[in-house]
Amino acid sequence: MxxxxxxxxxxxxxxxxxxxxxxxxxxxxxxxxxxxxxxxxxxxxxxxxxxxxxxxxxxxxxxxxxxxxxxxxxxxxxxxxxxxxxxxxxxxxxxxxxxxxxxxxxxxxxxxxxxxxxxxxxxxxxxxxxxxxxxxxxxxxHRVPKPNAPSLPQNYVQRDALFLPLKQKLLQSERDKLVAMKTSLQGGGGFGKTTLAAALCHDPDIQDTYDDGIYWITVGQKPDLYSKIAGLYRAFTGQERSITDDDQARHALDEVLSGKDVLLVLDDVWREEDLALLMHGGERCVRIVTTRVFDVALQADDFVDVKQMSNEEATLILKRAFDNPLPEHDEMFGRLAKRLGGWPLLLNIAASALRKEYNRHKLAEKALFYLESKLEEKGIDLLYNPTAEERLRSVSSTLAISFEMLKERSGELPPNSDWELLFHQLGVFAENENISLSSVAALWGETVDVDEVIRAFADLSLLDEFDGEQFRLHDVIRSYCISKIADTKALHARLLEAWGDPKALPDDYAWRYWSDHMIKAGNQQALAAHLLDFGYLYAKLKATDPLTLLVDFVRLPREG
Missing domain, CATH: 3.40.50.10140 (Toll/interleukin-1 receptor homology (TIR) domain)
Incomplete structure (x- = not known):
């Protein structure tokens, strides 16, 4: 029970x-x-x-x-x-x-x-x-799960035209009217769907209304749904549960969601069949779905189209770079915002670059001219309804500005042969997962001061949710990184070699994703042999749980 x-x-x-x-x-x-x-x-x-x-x-x-x-x-x-x-x-x-x-x-x-x-x-x-x-x-x-929604970006600006109607919809005035409702937030990568959903989760009024819990599941393109539903079960009950088929998954969802006022966020859903399973159970459970896929969005009761930010909202993000932005700089802020096309992902990175430049000399106009000249130099101009390909090129160009800033200020940080190469290599880690600094250290080796480099990347908003020990990569940024890796198989193999003995892995990420990296390094047969090795099975169970071990077996036939 x-x-x-x-x-x-x-x-x-x-x-x-x-x-x-x-x-x-x-x-x-x-x-x-x-x-x-x-x-x-x-x-x-x-x-x-x-x-x-x-x-x-x-x-x-x-x-x-x-x-x-x-x-x-x-x-x-x-x-x-x-x-x-x-x-x-x-x-x-x-x-x-x-x-x-x-x-x-x-x-x-x-x-x-x-x-x-x-x-x-x-x-x-x-x-x-x-x-x-x-x-x-x-x-x-009944245990209330500890909030697990992502933190809001450093330069967060509330988008009232989207946020306020959604909040009002979620705050139904009378408890007996709180019924299962499904709202989808659909839009391109980096347009702010996840941030909008996270802002709703952090709102005190929303938290008060959904007093049986607010729970976040990041789904992704190739999700292990049984593991994610088992995680939800653990969060609501404090108990482990093995889930190996759809019937068990539906039963678990029924058990923990039935009769409760819960807000469940299903982030980054790509397939209708994944959504269908996660929609099961909870007659009073309200769900928010974020997706880039139009057909997935249509499965919800309500549909919200998340597009680029207004120029006013985009300008506010850039103004976050300064302690006290002055009115005489409004025109320049507006030009920069238009050039960045109202794309929150780029605006956040640009604002952090602007802050870093401003902090060097505390001269706002000089910092603004610096960023404008860099955007001009890189050919970044998303004013006129850019295509997806043009947006991705702009990601590459905007990141190039950040890398140049790191190289120019290299005296502040430990010397590194190639900032861009180090950043690109982060794409080898699993999608939508917390990446530990210890695993990054294994990948980069002893010559790199991992803590300093990661902090430098985080200061420029190139990483999400950095807490001093782990971080995440936005999936658009991760896709960019992967596109820059010449030999991904070799990079996976290098990480595995650095981790060493699979019976004595260094951290939680390594235990959960060692098998995934084995497959991507082309070591399917070696993985299959380890799954018959009692020593490995015992060590994995001792370090994790039965469901995490089961995932190793599931990955092999599906991805091998």
């Missing part, structure tokens, strides 16, 4: 509260303990020499219930909100109780929707026994 039932824990109750209610909380704690309930309270249990967030998460892993003390102060506290959100992500039962001196009616306007749906306890004599009985009962709860 999808609901989680907790085993014995170290404490019965974690008390989450505002310090403004400290006196009430200590009285409440004493009363709970007299009724045989052990309580975790930050003022009693926190250690001053440790980071408090880590201590809170550790405490939440050791309790059955979080008692959320409701007051105007706690409902405005970022810390309290962080505590109850993480409790829900971890499958801890959250029991709201009204602080002394307040009523539910006093707090109604500040309550989150999920709080309003719960029984809200009080400490009056009439309700006390009910609260005690609830806290002593086994905790059976």
């Amino acid at each position: 999808a609901a989680m039932q907790h085993a014995q824990k170290d404490y019965d109750v974690f008390v989450s509260y505002s310090r403004k209610n400290r006196e009430f909380v200590h009285q409440l704690k004493d009363r709970l303990e007299r009724n045989g309930l052990s309580c975790w309270l930050d003022t009693d249990e926190m250690k001053g020499d440790e980071k408090w967030r880590r201590q809170i998460l550790e405490a939440l892993s050791r309790v059955r219930h979080l008692l959320l003390v409701l007051s105007p102060h706690s409902l405005e506290s970022d810390v309290v909100e962080w505590e109850w959100k993480n409790a829900r992500y971890m499958g801890v039962c959250v029991q709201p109780v009204v602080a002394d001196g307040y009523t539910v009616k006093d707090l109604q306007d500040k309550l989150k929707r999920w709080m309003s749906d719960r029984h809200i306890h009080s400490i009056s004599d009439d309700n006390w026994e009910t609260l005690i009985a609830q806290l002593k009962s086994p905790c059976v709860v």
Whole structure:
């Protein structure tokens, strides 16, 4: 079953509260303990020499219930909100109780929707026994998945003409009207479909409405749908599940989505049959589908055509490069925006290049002239409805500007023989996946300072979602990189050689994609032999899970 039932824990109750209610909380704690309930309270249990967030998460892993003390102060506290959100992500039962001196009616306007749906306890004599009985009962709860939508780009600008109608559609005013709805965002690569969907996921009003969870699946051109559905199942239940056929996949979707107010984003869908399976289940689950394929988009109830940005929106992205853009530069910003054709992918890269040049001397006009001259030199002009081929040439030319900036500023960074070659080689990694710096280090070798080079690429917005340890490549950028690799098979083989023993791979990416790189290096027979080797199978299971191992077997006949 999808609901989680907790085993014995170290404490019965974690008390989450505002310090403004400290006196009430200590009285409440004493009363709970007299009724045989052990309580975790930050003022009693926190250690001053440790980071408090880590201590809170550790405490939440050791309790059955979080008692959320409701007051105007706690409902405005970022810390309290962080505590109850993480409790829900971890499958801890959250029991709201009204602080002394307040009523539910006093707090109604500040309550989150999920709080309003719960029984809200009080400490009056009439309700006390009910609260005690609830806290002593086994905790059976539906876990809320931790948000996994991509972060927004550094130079993000909200596109109101697209964002606001979509938000309004998703914010249906009455809960009983929330029904399964499917909206597709269709447009070319790099036009901002994924960013638009991510912005909706990060919106607080959307998060409040879809209080059973917002979950993101990046599908891609050759998806392992069973693995992705198993990941969804794990996120909603905290449990592993093996899925090997469509019937099992549909059953898993039914189990975790049934009766829940969930927003499910299906990003970068290419095939109608992939979408059909992922559309199963969840009578109240709302889905957003992003796709470049018109026939896929037509499978949804509503269709949104995501085209290039308006010149005003494009100008705002470029203005993000400066601390305080001045009105006298508006005309030049507008010319640059038109030249870049309202294409968010290029605009984001151009804005980061503009910022880097501006930061050298803090002269806005000089930076603007620099970028304009570079665009002119590279022949980048997408003003007049460019073809797909012209857009791709513009990607190459815009990236060339970034590489030139890196070479010109090489004194700031470790010397490297060829910035472009290093960047192109990133295309060898799997599509739509987090790429670890340790795997990049294996590919590039010891002579390259991977951390510095990757940070330089990220500073110029050539990478997505860089967090210091891993990143992603936009699929348009990845396609460009692959087109520049002379011998992809040899590059896959080089990465495999650097990883070494497949029974002792260095990181999660390597364990999950070693078999994929084996196939692309032309080593199908060697992979088949490893899949009969008990030592490899044992090591893979120990490092990952049965489903990840199963993917190795699935890849071989399908791609070999």
